[in-house]
Amino acid sequence: MSERKRIYLCLAHMSEAGLEQKYIKEAFDTNWVVPLGPNVNQFEAELEAFVGENKRVVALSCGTAAVHLALINCGVKAGDEVLVQSFTFCASSHPITYLGAKPVFVGSEADTWNMDPVLLEAAIIDRKAKTGKYPKAIVPVALYGMPYDCSRIMAIADKYGIPVIEDAAEGFGSKYKGQVLGTFGKYGVLSFNGNKMITTSGGGALIAGSDEEWREVMMYATQYRESYPYYQHEKIGFNYRMSNICAGIGIGQMTVASSHIAHHRHIASLYEKAFASIPGITFHKGPDWAAEGSNYWLNTITVDPSVHVVGQENAYAAVVTGAVGGAAGVIHAASSAHTDCEPNANVEALRVYLDNAGIEARPLWKPMHKQPVYAGCDVYTNDVEEELFKVGMCLPSGPCVSDEDVAYIVEKIKEAIL
Secondary structure, eight states, rough: OOOOOOSSSOOOOOTTTTTTHHHHHHHHHHTOOOSSSSHHHEEEEEEEHHHHHTTEEESSOOOHHHHHHHHHTTTTOTOOOOEEEEESOGTTTHHHTTTEEEEEEEEBOOOTBBBOHHHHHHHHHHHHHHHSSOOSEEEEEGGOOOOOOOHHHHHHHHHHHHHHOEEOOTTTTEEHHHHHHHSSSEEEEEEEOTTTTSSOOEEEEEEESHHHHHHHHHOOOOOTTSSSOOOOOOOOBBBBOOOOOHHHHHHHHHTTTTHHHHHHHHHHHHHHHHHHTTEEEEEEOOHHHHHHOOOOOSEEEEEETTTOBGGGGTTSSOOSSSSOOOOSSHHHHHHHSSSSSSSHHHHHHHHHHHTTTTTTOOEOOOOOGGGGTTTTOOOOOOOOHHHHHHHHEEEEOSSTHHHHHHHHHHHHHHHHHH
């Protein structure tokens, strides 16, 4: 019997017509192999049409750069505090530290897994009482594509006069009451990393609400060069503009954006139906209002602690020497098999079982307030995100995942349960 293909967590793929190659070729043929050019302009125009709401878009080198520039344009400086969702990837919080500011982490609500509005307001009031000033910005995150409660978060932000930077890096095309995420706050962040809903290989974008804000973001993204016949710099800028090559990939990807979103939602429906009959495994659908608008970038499950999995007794028996999921860069070998906050043994055993079956699965994001690099940061939590991290798992969800793949994944999960 031939070996089955490996099923990856989430990889975007090329458009059916291979339009990405057409625009890349044009860039080389016209010698626009630079971090600007006609592809960049067209990609930005198509993104503006996609998100709507008369927003302006700046295409950047990555989503992290978008968070960084949004913080700068919100006036965040050294010593300031920024409220950010704890249950997220580090790109939501690291740029705060780039500016010498302090992340203050906010916990999640149980139904969406996103920023809890009750905790958000409590954090705002408490930070004002303790520091004498309000935080400079609020950063909610569309975790795994699930919409956050825009109405409540924006109402709280408006009440205290704090700008919102929507981190919709995982929520490309997700909507709240029919409106695209990233268009509610002062700024919105998108990501086009290789594992996102659409990709430019690497890349991101910042959504701005006006021409004036768009122009200032553009200035910061291109080394803040003034309009002289020579290089004149009056502010410190950054080299964050997207390349014309990457933007060519993006233009081709925009032709399949809607079909990618539809496919992710279809895969979610298959998982939901399959797991409904497996005791101890719960598919994270979210509340109806959020499920209606989620792109289901990554489909996730929780595993009840009572579920026993093959190999569970050996979970964490060996130190991991590489990164789960093939993370780029140099990886330090772990000094211990355990940390003070980790997935339960049955979750880790299930991950290993699936990996041996050619299925890539990963733990949920470890809450930022439990990361060593953020030790000592203030946090306002009800422990929802920490408990979810112990029992949760991400399953393959990308455009390359077929109905047959889903059936195989579910079969292997059933097989792993004792």
